[in-house]
Amino acid sequence: MSPLVLVAIALITYLSRAAAVVLLPRPSPRFETILSRIPAPIFASLATATLLGDGGAPVGGPTLAAAAGALLLSPARSLLLCLIGGAAGYAAGVLLG
Amino acid sequence: MVALALPAAAAIAVFGSLYGAAAREFLGVPLTLASSLLVYSGALQFALVALMSAGATTLPLLLTAGVLNLRHLVLGAALRSRFESGPLRRALLAFFLVDETFGFAVAAGNTAEPRAVGAATERTLLYSGLTLYVAWLVGTVVGALGGGLAAVESQAGAIFPVLFIGLAALAATRRSHVVRALAAAVLTAAVALLLPDLRMLAPVVAGVVVALPGGDR
Numbered sequence: 001m002s003p004l005v006l007v008a009i010a011l012i013t014y015l016s017r018a019a020a021v022v023l024l025p026r027p028s029p030r031f032e033t034i035l036s037r038i039p040a041p042i043f044a045s046l047a048t049a050t051l052l053g054d055g056g057a058p059v060g061g062p063t064l065a066a067a068a069g070a071l072l073l074s075p076a077r078s079l080l081l082c083l084i085g086g087a088a089g090y091a092a093g094v095l096l097g
Numbered sequence: 098m099v100a101l102a103l104p105a106a107a108a109i110a111v112f113g114s115l116y117g118a119a120a121r122e123f124l125g126v127p128l129t130l131a132s133s134l135l136v137y138s139g140a141l142q143f144a145l146v147a148l149m150s151a152g153a154t155t156l157p158l159l160l161t162a163g164v165l166n167l168r169h170l171v172l173g174a175a176l177r178s179r180f181e182s183g184p185l186r187r188a189l190l191a192f193f194l195v196d197e198t199f200g201f202a203v204a205a206g207n208t209a210e211p212r213a214v215g216a217a218t219e220r221t222l223l224y225s226g227l228t229l230y231v232a233w234l235v236g237t238v239v240g241a242l243g244g245g246l247a248a249v250e251s252q253a254g255a256i257f258p259v260l261f262i263g264l265a266a267l268a269a270t271r272r273s274h275v276v277r278a279l280a281a282a283v284l285t286a287a288v289a290l291l292l293p294d295l296r297m298l299a300p301v302v303a304g305v306v307v308a309l310p311g312g313d314r
Contacts, residue, residue: 009162010135016166018191020173037308039203040274041281043265045300048285050257063255070259074266086259
């Protein structure tokens, strides 16, 4: 990869980030309602994607146990508690594995 | 919220070192460092290394950048209504828009007083963005210069699902959000199994698809 291609890729990446943030006018209330529904599903999807390796095979046991620990504490709606649950789950996964 | 970005920063530093070690073979040390400095996108940078290892030419590299970056349009649109500052400041903040910082910014806005949503969202995007950016750069430098954090890769990898589950819980302010989140997770798993080539786009596509229908309860 040449420096020029790298700069082009950096520009594509930055423009994709800035396009909606800078150029989009404040959305209408109806559009805003739809946009407000997006974050939770995206995070749930990202969690799922990080639990699936290449070809859809699940990742290792300790990581699955960490996710289970976080999921268990997710009703508390606290990121800190989810991280603690994840750490406890990971430790349990290592011990049991 | 920014303090809670520290575990993610530690994990990102580990992956930065793996990226640095893998990329220097194809890019050399100066371009490897420049790539993390200018691009700041782990998923894209790892994909580019994989393509280069397979002998890809310029066009596939650019196309991959275009396709993988499509998700930023959705993340940016979802944040846009929360921003109150002018276009110049938004242009600066946009550089720090990655999956994790989007999550921290949304979570900060959700827990702020109604009149402080904009300031909390923007401040969190900036500070968590800087934190993760520095972590990615430090990791890249360590990896590119021959250091290695590969021994803790599995521990670092476990942080991301935990982080995203926590962010999903924070973002789900209504029961309908929980239902949509579960539907998106199932949809993403189905895409990963049936169409593995689209796995990296699946989260955003699933997020948008489940957000469109119905009302809020």
